[in-house]
Amino acid sequence: MSQLRIVLIGYGPVGARFVEEVLPAVEDGSIALTVVAGEDVEAYNRVLVAEYAVGNTELGAMLVGDRAAAEAAGARVLLGVAATSIDRSARIVQLDSGEELEYDRVVFATGSRANVPTLDGVERHRRDADSLRKYATQLVARDDALPAGITALRDLADAERVLAAVQSRKRIIVLGAGVLGLELALAAAHAGAQVCVVHHGPHPMPRNLDRGGGLVLRAALRRSGVTVVAHSRAEAVAFRTDDDGSRRFDMVVTADGKQLRGDLLVLSCGVSPRNELATLAGLRTAVGVVVGAGLASWTDPHVFAIGDCAQVVPRTEELAGQRVLPGAPSGLIGPGWRQAEWLAAHFIASVTDHGSTDAAAPAERDAIVMLKAEHIDVVAVGDISADPWDDDAVHPRRRVSQWADPEHLRYVKMVTEDGALTGFVSVGMPRTAAELTLLFERRGELPADRSVLLRFDGPDYDPSADADAFAPGSTVCWCNGVTVGRIEEAAVCGATTVEGVGRETRAGTGCGGCKGRVAEILARAAETDETPSVTA
């Protein structure tokens, strides 16, 4: 069997996982792997960039790639080198270093870049096929340069800019109230920065939360010291000229005329797949690179895509003719990792003859969204727009349960079909959220009494507390399994000291930790004994 030459474009966490999984076949020589990394750094976990940006962690703790191991196994890892074009007929990837790489399979793991919204004062590029052909060197594998004082939060360079602002306790304006923006806002506020979140929806995380959850979250944000400006569409940015002559961000101007001043503007307006190389190579792209259930491009069976840049659309005749395709990359790491694992296994199976994989990568369910913040717990998934009082006739099997306690910043909504969870929102109730997450992922049935799930987060949650400590059946001595009732019995029979009870029942003759409680029970028994003797 001849060697399969694979070129992987992109070395983020998904690319790194692919490398790790495919490595055994690289080691035994059946696969030749070249990684075109783009960034000049070992693959790191992008999920932790906000933590890094506020100084909570360091790069070393974020690294997920093991370049040394990959190279030891025989892979080439080209850090700081970008792919500039692909000649699919010749099966060649062209690099900005001038090198050309021949391939049998090329895998896109190029991820996504932060969106730059339409703002007066900020230049923004289209990346359609025509623009790409005209301005390839500016647009391919490069992000738009942003003016001083404005940054996205996607890579380490962005994070360094934010970190500088946080450390000097500057005023930070976060544009957008999605998960990433809020994570940064909370972490930065916690680290001592002044933070203001500006967004145009009615409440934060509008794509993930219903109104109840969103409003509770907004209250929680405010209590954490984050200013939230809702219903405000940013229209323009204005700049100021510092003493050193440099021009920097000064304020955001909203559609209704508000002027919000700050030292740093962080754009957190979603992400878009880095598609341009695929578009330029004539591959079908929609939101992302369009791939079928087997993660291969609709256009070219030698091209694959995984992670944030891949839009999985099982190909049908009907869909093939449509201009607009359903779905979008999830933007979450879990599905990307699963795709990387599956594709690596698929390639290995193809070169080893024996062993085949499923024809399709595992289908993903709605992805669970969690806000990573130390003091606010928000988890949501699925369609949670339904209301408990909705007309059953429309969705006869759907049921909605809800719990709202805005004062204490707690809110839960559970949507079920036939008892199984199809969506939920949980704010401020971490144990409940964790249990609901497990139930959702397993398609588990909720307990008939939904309030069981809420009670996990009660400060007094203690399943054993329903037992009265002095109830006859309550265990006092764990070593010897002696109950209150048995000790009272012994007391009645004349065992009036802790030692006497010990001889009679063995209570207190193990570790001895219960001797205090035995004494208490004896004291109570003595009291009740005395009462009748007084009246007699």
Added chain:
Amino acid sequence: MTRSADTHCPYCALQCAMTLTPTDVAADAAADAAATPVTVAGRDFPTNRGGLCKKGWTSAELLRAPSRLGAPLVRGADGVLHEASWEDALDRVAASLRGIRSEHGADAVGVFGGGGLTNEKAYLLGKFARLALGTSRIDYNGRYCMSSAAAAGNRAFGVDRGLPFPLEDLDDADTILLLGTNVAETMPPFIGHLAGAQAAGGLVVVDPRRTATARLTADGKGLHLQPMPGTDLALLLGLIHIVIAERLVDLDYVAARTVGYEAIRRSVASWWPERVQSTTGVPALTLRRLARRLAAGGNVYILTGRGVEQHVDGTDTATAAINLALLLGLPGRVGSGYGTLTGQGNGQGGREHGQKCDQLPGYRKITDPEARAHVARVWGVSPSAIPGPGVPAVELLRSLGEPGGVRALLVHGSNLVVSSPNIANVRERIAALDLLVVCDFFLSETAALADVVLPITQWAEEEGTMTSLEGRVIRRRRAISPPAGVRDELWILAELARRLECTATFDTEPELVFEELRLASEGGIADYSGIDYAMLDRGEAVYWPYPRGGTGTPRLFADRFAHPDGLARLVAVSVRSSAHPAPRPGELTLVTGRLLEHYQSGAQTRRVPELADAQPEARAALHPSTAERLGVADGELVELSNDRGTVRCRARLTTDIRPDAVFLPFHYGDEQAANLLTSDAVDPVSAMPEFKTNLVRLARLIEIEVPA
């Protein structure tokens, strides 16, 4: 006049000290026909401080229990067990073994040992297998117990001593993290040593059940984490992630005493707290608080039990716990450390002296030529006379009666048709044997299947040594004579060896066997060569390794770990997604475990009236909300089933268990045996089976009253 004997409890590895005083039978018999032949009293000792649990207090009940076997039993042509003389029974066994061996080879005879055997018995059993039987096929029930922690300890530290420090050290702890252990029920007097951590608010229990131990954390005494069964490894990787991300690592310690940090860092980068929350069900904030508490300084211990170890990824999970301890700089620091809580009475000594398939005395590797040469010298044979490595327990049992497999099995100190995973299969394999010989006090479930049953002495009737969970060697002493018809296993092995014409020495005096064990262990990892009965009888606190002419080692790792370079190994481990399939709708995760009243397979404790009365039958613990969905009320009969088997028992409703799980104690036999449902898939490193995350369906059984 009667003389009392200072000895230790017959049950768990805590080995509580007790004094047995023979009852003056002549005086008491008339007054109390039910009097036990000895009176049990707790004895002051650092581990139990004079206390005993219910099992210990009632242990003497078994000495003259009516069901105790008083003579060998041999299965007759009628298929029924009949009493026989020792001469006849041993002749029959020896003849049968010789026949099988000559026809099918030495490896057609297997030995299955136990972690309850004294050091002397365990040692001699290993020697008997290798020399008298010439077989490599020996393993033991400790495979179901300590194998994962042992493999992890050996890998990380180069040595496996359950607690590398005296138990009393725990008294001064500020924080103790208990991972998957329910000491309040399994070794109750242990919890006295948790009081310090409780007072400091630092007792942390990780268990999917709110066990008696988890309850010890209530009222501000600590924290109970209730992860989804099968997610312990993710939980630990999450804690390590936080320790690294928040810069809580003891970098000086890591640099000076370990290797492998970079790989660890990379292996946990993808386990951020919120991801761990969504995998385990434990809130991210709880994880952060715990990680910070562990790193806050003071005296900190991390202890693991079977709950995290009895898994197909048990070795990796124990390894992750060790990694966490190493990153925090705990092992080898006085007042802190990592340990595993050994379960069986001699679970420590029993895993050191040659009952394991790949091991020779002194925790030596059977594949190591130097080790073979040393042991061969002590045994007076050529190294080539010692067989090579055998196969671990599950594989050994799978081979019973199969072509090329084991055709005769000798069982010592184990009730394997209750304690092994996937019992239906084990029963089937046992039925395919040509010969099954079981040594026991009672007609256990396994003994009932035997061709020959040999009745043996109990703890109060014998001398020997045990090695407790803290690696301390202690004396078992004889208080009374055994009943006329029972024999000591040392004698049985010697008699069989003689009949098999083995010329090697098989002493029957425990002290002589121990003297030989000293020589055999000399220079090994578990070196006992400096220990003798006299010093134990003087009450010296003796911890191995104790080389000849040297001193004992109460605390290991003060200066170095046992690898040649003295450094501990940080071994990167990862979650295998296939290890613990999550329950599908309609399924529950079966967690098996223990009750206060019973010990292991229950062969002993189910025969103690007071214990049996308290817990007469298996009951499946079920969350009320799950029970409601299934239409099950407290005390009703239910059926738990999967494609391996079916268990029928009563339900017990409790909010102490997660709604997606069901708990069964494994102490019961027949149709209540929890291990009918467990999988015999094993850990790739330790060969530990999966006892804790099997999937089952549960349904209510309709009781039909049959008219009289």
